[in-house]
Amino acid sequence: MSADASTVALKASARAAVATNRRRGGGIRRQIALQVLCVLIGITVVFPVLWIVAMALDPRNLQKPDSLFPPGASLDAFARVIAKPTVNPVSFLTLATNSLFIALVISISSVAIGVLAAYAFSRMRFRGREFLMIAILAVLMLPAVATIAPLFVSLNKIQIGTFNLRNSLIGVSIAIISSQLPFAVWNIKGYLDTIPKELEEAAVVDGAGRVQTFVRIILPLSTPVLAVTALFAFIAGWTEFILSWIFLTKPETFTLAMALNGMVGQYASATPWSNFAAFSILFAVPPIVAYAVLQRYIVGGLTVGGVKG
Amino acid sequence: MSAVVTAAPSLTPRPSRWRRSRETRTAYLFLLPALLVMAVITFYPLVFQVYMSFTDYGLKNLAAKAPLPNVVGLDNYFRILGNDIVIPNFDFVRILVFNLWWALSNVVIHVVLGVGVALLLNTPKLRLRRFWRSLYILPVMIPPIIVATVWRNMFDPQSGAINQILNGTIGVIFRLPPIQLDVLNDPNPLVQAGPFILPLAYFGLLAANVWLGWPLNSVVATGALQSIPKELYEAAEMDGAGAWQRFKAVTLPFLRPAMFPFAIYGFVVTFNLFYLSYFMSGGGPFGQTELLVTTAYRLVAEQHLYGVAAAFAVFQFFILLAITLVTNRLAKATASFNA
Structure with missing residues (x-):
């Protein structure tokens, strides 16, 4: 109960702080919060692409990958699919x-x-x-x-x-x-x-x-x-x-x-x-x-x- | 230039009867190539399809000199409605219900996220705005067939990225045994109410399609946001309107005319979205993520039941027609909100 009340108070003060920041024309803290949000969205957008690139560069020619971060990189996979894709x-x-x-x-x-x-x-x-x-x-x-x-x-x-x-x-x-x-x-x-x-x-x-x-x-x-x-x-x-x-x-x-x-x-x-x-x-x-x-x-x-x- | 623009209408003579018939002739000359092509490869197949739907057209009738198929009346239609088709787990009502829910749930999430991110990137004095905008457009540029196959591998129970991330974060923090969640094949539905069944695979497909779908909505919303005069916000602020009130009174009326038609378009596109269902879950488990388009496809590609497939396409046509009529009514009914 008291914990709830204190969170509510915290939220209210945070909101007030945001409001004063905005009145000052956008503080640096607000800018950082927005940028963090943008980065998080950016990660979800880019992740599948990075993952597929990492897989393509995996030098070990594994049947299935065992890590999100392959050791080293090679273009062998590209050479293989160009020569004989199927x-x-x-x-x-x-x-x-x-x-x-x-x-x-x-x-x-x-x-x-x-x-x-x-x-x-x-x-x-x-x-x-x-x-x-x-x-x-x-x-x-x-x-x-x-x-x-x-x-x-x-x-x-x-x-x-x-x-x-x-x-x-x-x-x-x-x-x-x-x-x-x-x-x-x-x-x-x-x-x-x-x-x-x-x-x-x-x-x-x-x-x-x-x-x-x-x-x-x-x-x-x-x-x-x-x-x-x-x-x-x-x-x-x-x-x-x-x-x-x-x-x-x-x-x-x-x-x-x-x-x-x-x-x-x-x-x-x-x-x-x-x-x-x-x-x-x-x-x-x-x-x-x-x-x-x-x-x-x-x-x-x-x-x-x-x-x- | 502007002088010409204002003067021109008064110089245009009223079209006489002769002029009109000449205009019709010119118009049809311009239309001729398109009409010829469409008559042969669009409209003729549609008419032929109706004929096929009343026959038992199958592999035996394919060859150039094969006998004509037998007319079977409405048999194909009754077989579809009675779920009397060799495709395993075929249930017409369940597929239709799932298909409608699939389109609706996707479009709602796409629009909300798209508008949300557009508002975020429209915040005054945001740094790197252009960088984020061009980064977020990435999913739109990747062909859906590749999105589907990549996400399929991401959900792999052993080596997929999703399970690796779960193991690397939650698994490490709570010291769990290795998680091997088979999102796309898990046989136990999360939601089940009559013909309305949502297996875990639905949420896997949803994740992939949300990733794919919100960015374009965001682009459209951004365009609408940029058309709002800044003075309106200033005026609202002077009247003492809070952030939510400003959003409701200023932003929303400008967003609606751009987002609503796009949402309708998105609904039809998602309703007919072949690639995710076909490549990610393969319609599984037990056909519970099968859509009308993938079912129609299986009737031709796997079962070679061309007659049944034609009847199925006729059903699809009327379902889409109903959707178009309903959405048009919705668009007209809410248009007054515009003012």
Whole structure:
């Protein structure tokens, strides 16, 4: 009871001290308290990353790590996963090339096709506009898994000689575009809506047509959203697992995400964790670099919240 | 420049009928590529899916010259609702309840933490502000598939970082025998009330997704906080408003219009979040952390029940539609709070 009362008194005096500090314009003690809080949050944010780096540098090639702080460091794990990442006879380079192929096809096609549609939705009044926008919005909320069965059986029917569209990188890319394109259209449209119409009207007065205004005014002004949409599509393709794992069965078409799946789960015991860690780092570097480069665009370019007709 | 901006509207002629039809033609030229692509790979599969859901489409119908599947009516739908599917521990209602709770609990924690950290970093005269902001964005930059696999290893009962930390701190202080907590596979649920079951694995998934989810909320909240004019705080302070009152009267009205749509978006994303459930717990123990998306995936990838999977996707579509309608109503109902 008395202990309780004294804690209450202590808390009250602490609060009063904080209040006086604040009135003085923020004392050094308050600054330290805030910084300690920031450090604690920072530790939780950074810890999984540091742990994976420590594992990747562990020189002992253990099946599983036995300490958070490995003795010494070596790049052997990186060399091992680059030479032969999985039990399949494919190199890291092949896996990376396949992932890159999917990522590039998706980001280029969804942005190129998406910006044209987004411009029409954002700037033109035409018959069927509302209906088409609702149709795209309805598709947008569906997860990629939702159309996996019909896409699988439909693409599987397209067989030319020994080439099966379903079991190919281009087939997987097509299937992924199915869910990336609606996002691209909607995200770019949201941004175009924020560009003042007066800029184009001025150009129209100067005698420019729709296509000219689009190329000369809209495209340059929408660079941030195009970059961010391309970035998201690129990362979606680079890390795609869901469709690739079902569609692709030939080892030479396997992707990085599929190989990563072989390093966890039921097969995890066959892979030293340092290999898994090194592989994850190599896999994550391109998206992280892309994010870092485009960071200043990201908040402005992500317009998912702006859902208005 | 500004002269042009103000003068332009009066110069624009009223669109005539001829102009409008020409505009429609131009619009469809711009739309043509997207409509063609989406008609073939988005809308056609959706329609075909409905047909598939009424058939027993399976492996036997896959090949290019295979026979057509048999029409089985609503059989697939009844099998899903009656839990008559070969997937072990399949329980439609339990999965749906867990899936809704999973999305809701995550989004609430993400928003609260995101706003909290944004407020912390928005404190006047905070040093190293930009450093902390760019450090905290790190989880957003790491692909979810890697987040999931790394966190899976962190929860490993013998070598995982979580158990090593527990042993190194609590274990040393209280001299406990080695802790080997198998967070992702522990068979005894912590919460169990009818179809609402939360195993320990749920909290493991929650930890990983909170780590992954709050930073982006923080970015959005920071943007909203920076749009608040400082004068409003000064005015509130002069009126004698305390910290909490200032938060309620000044900060919250500016946060709400930015955070609410983002929370709805986060809810749908988390509702459909495949990677954590699939890679961390594998849906276990006993399918208790299985989501609708991972179940749909298993129907295709493991069971090859394409007809059942199609019916399952139709259910998913209507569930998501219901969620969208409810959240839209919520957004409209609370919009007046804005003023």
